[in-house]
Amino acid sequence: MSDQQKKNAGEAAAAHVEAGMVVGLGTGSTAAWFVKALAARNLPDLRCVPTSERTADLARELGLTLSTLEDTPRIDLTVDGADEIGPGLALIKGGGAALLREKLVWEASSRCICIADAAKVVPVLGTFPLPIEVVAFGHKTTANRIADVLADHDIPMPARVRQADRGLIRTDGGNLIYDAACKVINDPARLAADLKSLTGVVEHGLFLDLTDLAIIGTDAGFETINP
Numbered sequence: 001m002s003d004q005q006k007k008n009a010g011e012a013a014a015a016h017v018e019a020g021m022v023v024g025l026g027t028g029s030t031a032a033w034f035v036k037a038l039a040a041r042n043l044p045d046l047r048c049v050p051t052s053e054r055t056a057d058l059a060r061e062l063g064l065t066l067s068t069l070e071d072t073p074r075i076d077l078t079v080d081g082a083d084e085i086g087p088g089l090a091l092i093k094g095g096g097a098a099l100l101r102e103k104l105v106w107e108a109s110s111r112c113i114c115i116a117d118a119a120k121v122v123p124v125l126g127t128f129p130l131p132i133e134v135v136a137f138g139h140k141t142t143a144n145r146i147a148d149v150l151a152d153h154d155i156p157m158p159a160r161v162r163q164a165d166r167g168l169i170r171t172d173g174g175n176l177i178y179d180a181a182c183k184v185i186n187d188p189a190r191l192a193a194d195l196k197s198l199t200g201v202v203e204h205g206l207f208l209d210l211t212d213l214a215i216i217g218t219d220a221g222f223e224t225i226n227p
């Protein structure tokens with residue numbers, strides 16, 4: 001993990017934003033560099049839709065004009081980080097528990113740019129535990145259903161509920177996160193569909209066929225990957 005690489009990626013992505021755009025603001029340490037670089041450009045008539053309360057706080061602090069998906073349902077460009085970037089720009093996201101709002105914003109966007117440091121690029125998805133957002137009510141029974149799906153995908157370990165010192169982590173929407181230590185995800189599309197079909201699962205961190213461009217920070221600058 002390199003902060004300089006994240007910064008370089010965030011700054012390169014900010015150059016893709018034009019005056020008057022509606023911009024989706026991702027969540028996480030890399031997205032924060034983008035938000036800072038975007039604010040520094042001081043472009044006129046921007047409206048920004050944040051994907052988390054954390055990002056909203058940062059953007060507000062930096063003087064960016066915020067909007068919501070309700071007020072601006074069509075987003076021109078979203079820039080966001082990732083936990084893993086696999087072949088075809090298939091992503092794992094949600095390490096910061098923002099996956100649901102992120103996916104809502106990504107899917108409402110004409111264009112999505114993923115920004116990351118070089119360590120996020122992997123030959124196969126699954127080393128980073130896959131976050132799965134689950135409704136709190138009855139979550140242990142939902143976890144059993146998730147375990148059955150994972151077993152069907154040759155993933156023997158059940159997903160574990162995410163905890164902090166103060167107790168279970170809650171998302172901005174009040175849900176819980178289960179993390180699945182997949183190790184290798186052989187068929188991301190089938191796993192995504194199977195998880196999504198479960199009652200109690202709100203969303204999962206597989207972002208497939210949503211990324212138009214990845215900007216990978218290097219120590220000296222950045223490289224790009226097209227899908």
Ligand SMILES: O=C[C@H](O)[C@H](O)[C@H](O)COP(=O)(O)O
Nearest residue numbers: 028029030081094095096098
């Ligand atoms: O929920 C969090 C998001 O999906 C983040 O974009 C992702 O976890 C990457 O975060 P970072 O840039 O801090 O590695």
